[in-house]
Amino acid sequence: MYEPIRTKSVHSTMASAGAGVPSRSREEELDIQLAGHLSALLAVTDELGLTEAGDAIAAQVARLRGMPPVRHAGLSRAGSVALHARAHALAGRALVVAASRADTSAAILAASRMDAHSAATAAS
Template identity: 65%
Template sequence: MYEPIRAKSVHSTVAGAPSFPHRSREDELDIQLAGHLSALLATTDELRALDPSDGLDTAAEQLAAQVARLRSGQAPVRVPATGSTPEPCRMALHRRAHALAGRALVVAASRADTAVAILAAERMDAHAAALGPRELASR
């Protein structure tokens, strides 16, 4: 009915035994937040390529700075938009950016990162304004 375990556990924590690396909850939240901000930065860069503005330039710089901070100084990869791809819908980009900023806000609040929470809330407001109340409500 019961057979004793004959092999050593692969999860052994005995000194000298190989173990797999563990990350803390804070490290996991940093990784998740950096991912959301990177996606928001990519969407912001797409919007900047379609309709350049000082506001989007400033937002992109702030997002890049926060991603670099979360990644221990490693700057995010930014691909310049080229004309070879079909032009995406501005409203779809604003909806995507609004959703990404919302996700970033939730994670920033969870890790008590006030600077990122404020930036994410500002981006949500900017994209909500670009969408208009009717477009945002239809989601």
């Protein structure tokens, strides 16, 4: 009635091929995500001209990536209020990832940057 399957299953082939695919742990993925958020925050911080804060952020990025970040402030020509708002949002994202990663130093840095940018926005 039915003809038997003569070829190998695609699903079993893919499952056995999965051993050669590189994978990352959850911690490694969170490290990459946190370094990305902090790098974006560093770019905005450098555009604002906040070198001391930028140096602190760059140190965290270097710790996470194992090498210092490339610092290049591509000027967006946005106003300072918009830049502070963007930096506040980026610091918030970094804080969430740092908290889920249980990275105290990055979380403290992100929270302090959030406070600084919200104060700068309120003062403007």
